Amino acid sequence: MNDLAPDTSLPLAELIVCPQCDAAYHLKVPAHGERAICQRCGKVLIAPRRNAGLRIIAVSLAVVFLITGAAVFPFLTIDAAGNKNAVSVIDAALAFVGGPMILLSLTTAALIIVVPLARMLLTIYVLVPLVLDRPPARHAVKAFRLSEALRPWSMAEIFVIGCAIALVKVADLATVGFGPAFWMFGILVVLVIAQDNFMCKWSVWNALERPRRS
Template identity: 30%
Template sequence: MPDPVDTLKVSDLPLDDLLACHECDLLMRKPALAHGEKAQCPRCGYELYAHRYNVIERSLALVLAALLLYVPANFLPIMQLNLLGLTSEDTVWSGVVALFNTGMQGVAVVVFLCSMGIPLVKLLCQLAVLLSIRWNIGRNYGLLLYRIYHHLRDWGMLEVYLMGVLVAIVKLVDIASLTLGLGLVCFISLLMVQILLEVVMSPHQIWQALSGEDVHAGD
């Protein structure tokens, strides 16, 4: 664990050697980590950062998997609804179109951005950042794209959309015949891959790699 810093001695230490906990604001010395180790706040136990193995390769594999899942997750049927002899297949995209055609253009735009647009932009930013590190080109653009990605993190709400789908399934199951589609499996898989990507793609190592301190970021 990092060592807390005496407030009277802060001015004697370089800023690069200091670290503040995001949860309790404890100021401490930045520890040097070996591969596979992680730093935790000695006061609240919050994980400050970790030094993981093969961050770039593992993150690239997850980003590519997420991009492959993106199209089927959004355009394959999530469910098939049979009500009073009428059958309809619903996808994420068809939901956006239905909202737009029923006069709720504002809601349609929000749903599109949060469930399709922003998640795609986030994945493309992550891919560009990882490739800039892997190929050692365009680091300045990589820094810009990684900042954009961090600003967009809270706007991609796939989990909220999934909860809405699950609530709709629970409410409709008693009044109609429902068949779950491949699109739902792909959508859940996409969400799981993105969550795993958040864990694997260590921000500390990515920032280090983009600044040129550690080109391979844990390889």
């Protein structure tokens, strides 16, 4: 755990400052499975896990395949008096096509497919060289920054709950069923949460910085 550091003569490299409340601490990297938490506001500062990099890469790869599949296969099917319709995520995202609503279409497609996919690919790009003990990939810093900036805009899990609500809404109008993509999205949500859990931002920044110094 980190100790409070009233000693201001410490070199800056040995300080860690809470991004949330600006309290400064003497940097001491916790062991695997331990967590360094800001004593003032409770923010988790460092939380390294054993083999976190490998696990994150594995999960990211799985998510990339799931998103691709989930985008193409239908996730909901409807059947009312012989009229059948099956929609994929791409169909749903393009529901707003026509007039100024096209912007909404693009936004929806971005939030459900493009952003989650981009985050996973960026994560893989950044982490693979680090896990292999190679120097960081070119523009790895920019890639990781972008990935972190996109985090709140990745809304695949919200879309899954939206599916469930839409299902109930039209249940009395027609027979509605889940397609294969719905289950893919379900698994995807769990994987994304697991990935967030393994990811320790500080460790990544630290690893990205180290080779440059030497």
